[in-house]
Amino acid sequence: MTIPILIFIVIVAVTLGITYWAANRSSGRSNLYTAGGQISPLQNGLAITGDFVSAAAILGSVALFFSAGIDAAIFYVSPLVGLGLLLIFVVKPLRECGKYTVGDVLSVKLPGRSIRVYMAICTIVLSEFYMVAQLVGAGHLFSIVFNVSYEIAVAVVAILIMIYVAFGGMLATTWVQIVKATLLIFGVALLGGLAVIKSGGLGELLSAAEQAYGGSLGAFGGSGLSLFAAASLSVAIVLGMMGMPHLLIRFLTVKNPAAARKSVVITAVLVALVLGTLLLIVGPATLAYVKGEAAFQTSAGGIQGGRNMILLHLSTALGGEVLFGVMTAVTFSTILAVVAGLTIAIASSASYDIYATITGNTESTDERFELKIFRGAVILFVAVAAILSVALQDQNIAYLSAFAFGIAASTNFPILILALYWSRLTKRGALAGGSAGLLSALLLLVVGPTIWVELLGNDAPLFPTDYSTLISTPIAFVFAYLFSVSGKSSAALANSEIDN
Amino acid sequence: MHSTTSVCLDRIEKIMKKAVYSVLVILPLVLILAGIAGLLPDRVTNTSVGGVPLPIMLILGLLAWSVMLAWVYLLYEDRGEDR
Numbered sequence: 001m002t003i004p005i006l007i008f009i010v011i012v013a014v015t016l017g018i019t020y021w022a023a024n025r026s027s028g029r030s031n032l033y034t035a036g037g038q039i040s041p042l043q044n045g046l047a048i049t050g051d052f053v054s055a056a057a058i059l060g061s062v063a064l065f066f067s068a069g070i071d072a073a074i075f076y077v078s079p080l081v082g083l084g085l086l087l088i089f090v091v092k093p094l095r096e097c098g099k100y101t102v103g104d105v106l107s108v109k110l111p112g113r114s115i116r117v118y119m120a121i122c123t124i125v126l127s128e129f130y131m132v133a134q135l136v137g138a139g140h141l142f143s144i145v146f147n148v149s150y151e152i153a154v155a156v157v158a159i160l161i162m163i164y165v166a167f168g169g170m171l172a173t174t175w176v177q178i179v180k181a182t183l184l185i186f187g188v189a190l191l192g193g194l195a196v197i198k199s200g201g202l203g204e205l206l207s208a209a210e211q212a213y214g215g216s217l218g219a220f221g222g223s224g225l226s227l228f229a230a231a232s233l234s235v236a237i238v239l240g241m242m243g244m245p246h247l248l249i250r251f252l253t254v255k256n257p258a259a260a261r262k263s264v265v266i267t268a269v270l271v272a273l274v275l276g277t278l279l280l281i282v283g284p285a286t287l288a289y290v291k292g293e294a295a296f297q298t299s300a301g302g303i304q305g306g307r308n309m310i311l312l313h314l315s316t317a318l319g320g321e322v323l324f325g326v327m328t329a330v331t332f333s334t335i336l337a338v339v340a341g342l343t344i345a346i347a348s349s350a351s352y353d354i355y356a357t358i359t360g361n362t363e364s365t366d367e368r369f370e371l372k373i374f375r376g377a378v379i380l381f382v383a384v385a386a387i388l389s390v391a392l393q394d395q396n397i398a399y400l401s402a403f404a405f406g407i408a409a410s411t412n413f414p415i416l417i418l419a420l421y422w423s424r425l426t427k428r429g430a431l432a433g434g435s436a437g438l439l440s441a442l443l444l445l446v447v448g449p450t451i452w453v454e455l456l457g458n459d460a461p462l463f464p465t466d467y468s469t470l471i472s473t474p475i476a477f478v479f480a481y482l483f484s485v486s487g488k489s490s491a492a493l494a495n496s497e498i499d500n
Numbered sequence: 501m502h503s504t505t506s507v508c509l510d511r512i513e514k515i516m517k518k519a520v521y522s523v524l525v526i527l528p529l530v531l532i533l534a535g536i537a538g539l540l541p542d543r544v545t546n547t548s549v550g551g552v553p554l555p556i557m558l559i560l561g562l563l564a565w566s567v568m569l570a571w572v573y574l575l576y577e578d579r580g581e582d583r
Contacts, residue, residue: 071536073559077528080566084525087570088518092577203551210553218545218553220535227537234529261574268570272563280556 004145004325011183011329012160015176015336019164022172029367032169032374033100033348039174039253045266047174048250050181051341052079052241052271055137055334058184058278060401062314063307064223065283066291069213071223071230072283076275078234080268082241087264090242093420095257101345102245102416103353106430109419113357115427119415120353122434123245126407127342128385130244133400134342135389137308138335144305145328151390158386160336165343165382166375170253173340180330180337185274187330191311192277194318195285202281209284212291217284225465232467233402239473240405243413245345246338286310289317339385343378350377402467403445409469410437414476426484433480440475444468517576524569528562 030036039047061075097105102123103116135154142153164172199205210217225233241247251260290296296304296313303310315327351374392400411434418425418433445451447462534540535555547554 070553070555070559073532073535073555074529077532077559077562077566080563081525081529084566084570084573085522087573088521088525206548206551206553216546216553218547218555220540220545220555221538223536225536227533230536231533234533238529258577261577265567265570265574268567272567276560276563280552280560 003321004328007325007329008145008332011333014179015160015164015333018175018179019168019172022168022175025171029100029352029370031171032371033344033352034249034252035170035174037253037255041254041259041262042266043174043178044250044254044259044263045270046181047177047253048247048263048267049270049274050177050184050334050337051247051250052083052267053181053184053274053334054338054401055134055331058188058334059137059308059311059331061275062278062283062286062311065279066286066310067307068223069215069217070220071225073279074230074234075237076279078237079241079271079275081234082238083264083268083271085238086242087261087268089417090248090420091251091260091264092257094248095251095254095260098249098252100249100252100352101348102248102412103349103357105416106419110425110427110430112427115430116353116357118431118434119412120349120357122411122415122438123349123353124346124381126404126411127245127346128381128388129407130246130401130404131339131342131346131382131385132388132392133404134335134339135385136393136395136400138332138339139389139393140305140308141328141332141335145332150393154386154389157336157339158382161339161343162379162382164336164340165347166378170249170344173337173344174250174253176333176340177337180333181270183330183333185270187327188274188277188282190323191285191315191318191327192281194323195281195289195314198318199285199288205281205288206284208288210287212287228470229465229467232465232470235473236402236406236409236467236469239409239413239469240407243408243411243416244405245349245412246341248416249345249348250341282311282314285318286314290314293317339382343382346381347374347377350374350381406441406445406467406469406472407438410441410472410476414473414480418477418480422484424484425480429480429482429484432483433476433478436479437472437476441468441472444472521569521573525566528559528566531558531562 025031057075057079061072064072064075094102094105097108101120103119106119107116135157138157139150139154142148142157143150146153164176196202196205199208206217223230251263254260254263290303290310290313293313296317298304303313305312312324312327312331315323319326351370355373356370414437415430415434419430444463445466445468448466448468449461449464450466452458452461452463535545540555544554544558549557
């Protein structure tokens with residue numbers, strides 16, 4: 001285990017070095033929240049790629065291909081569909097209206113404090129949830145490599161995140177993400193190349209994978225998902241990405257809408273390359289080299305360390321301890337970078353959208369106390385996420401992540417898209433729509449198979465699937481519409497529409 | 501009157517552009533969902549081209565399709581702003 005530990009230490013040292021460098025350049029509100037808008041399209045494209053291809057996305061999608069075959073394609077195709085829709089509907093108006101947070105966009109369309117504070121609370125809740133999912137993954141990974149308890153592992157990871165964000169702000173977070181995305185692209189390419197070389201060619205690799213899988217790799221239906229569940233999961237990923245604050249604020253770090261659009265296209269190219277390699281080579285390679293291998297199996301026939309470890313087992317099979325170390329460090333840096341981005345979204349919402357808005361200081365030049373609030377929020381919310389991740393350490397990471405995306409698709413996304421494109425949206429409609437989307441998503445989750453049957457011990461679920469976005473998102477739109485058109489203040493929008 | 505018509509036409513063009521791109525962007529997901537729903541014929545799911553299963557080739561093609569669409573949209577938008 002010495003090589004993985006050494007690689008871990010190098011990665012952490014590099015990221016702390018970046019933070020030290022960025023800390024000297026992150027003095028004001030603009031630098032801390034959005035890196036002063038000086039990130040280039042290429043840098044931003046790499047950083048967004050890092051945010052899109054999270055640890056849950058890589059480990060989870062490869063694990064799903066291992067067990068369900070080509071049904072895993074939902075996880076490979078949905079991010080690119082989401083990127084395309086972001087490009088068409090969100091990026092330009094977001095960059096034009098947004099200054100530091102997603103709340104800025106809403107405050108242009110719906111002036112006043114209440115909706116901005118409400119949006120900030122939504123941002124904090126769903127980002128905190130997503131952060132817990134990432135911390136659970138980081139804690140398990142760190143405890144395996146360093147052979148320490150899960151609680152100590154989570155504490156170390158949490159302290160690292162606090163240092164990155166509190167001192168380095170968005171600039172450090174962006175560069176940590178760029179380093180991680182570069183490592184990730186390199187790691188996936190290396191894994192793919194080694195798998196093809198070891199098999200003697202792509203055709204041979206796929207043939208061996210098909211043999212291990214026990215059926216055609218092109219046959220759908222392995223996941224057992226119904227059409228409704230599959231469609232709902234896809235919609236959650238696509239629309240959730242369009243409502244995830246840590247992704248949206250990345251478009252505020254470049255200087256103008258044209259640069260924001262360019263960064264989306266760069267992201268699309270990189271994400272397609274990574275996901276295409278995972279689908280065509282790495283997924284089948286896990287079947288060929290991990291499935292049925294005694295070294296990676298428990299006595300009960302399961303996968304050692306759980307299914308999320310399949311990609312790391314493939315690294316061991318193809319490159320021994322060194323490649324295991326490289327891929328573990330890449331995965332760990334992936335989690336660090338994504339959690340740092342989430343922390344920025346949460347802390348800027350707390351300090352700017354809530355504190356500065358309530359005290360009326362959003363335009364104030366005296367930012368000292370606000371920045372203290374920002375740093376305090378970083379410590380508070382990372383600590384809360386760490387405590388929650390200890391309590392939820394046995395929960396499935398992919399499930400927790402999918403839930404966060406479902407919430408984003410049912411709350412932030414409807415409000416944001418209506419604010420941008422529907423001139424009659426009122427504050428009342430936005431609050432009602434967001435609340436209805438949130439409550440319906442929570443309710444349907446509770447009565448779904450995982451909580452209602454597995455956790456609460458009932459015989460059958462009241463709602464047949466854990467994925468309810470196809471219902472909760474339309475509910476949010478309907479409530480927003482009804483409460484807007486029925487309210488007396490439907491003409492409340494002074495700035496009624498952005499010309500896109 | 502002429503200017504009102506021009507504004508309307510401009511608006512219709514923008515809406516049409518977004519609608520057409522949205523449909524084209526969503527197409528890959530429709531194909532995957534059709535596969536999960538069992539709507540793709542066995543001839544497609546059981547065929548391989550050069551050892552690569554046809555559905556995997558199709559999905560790779562769709563990933564490239566998404567990238568190409570994003571690129572075309574970027575060029576179109578930038579040209580519009582230049583005008």
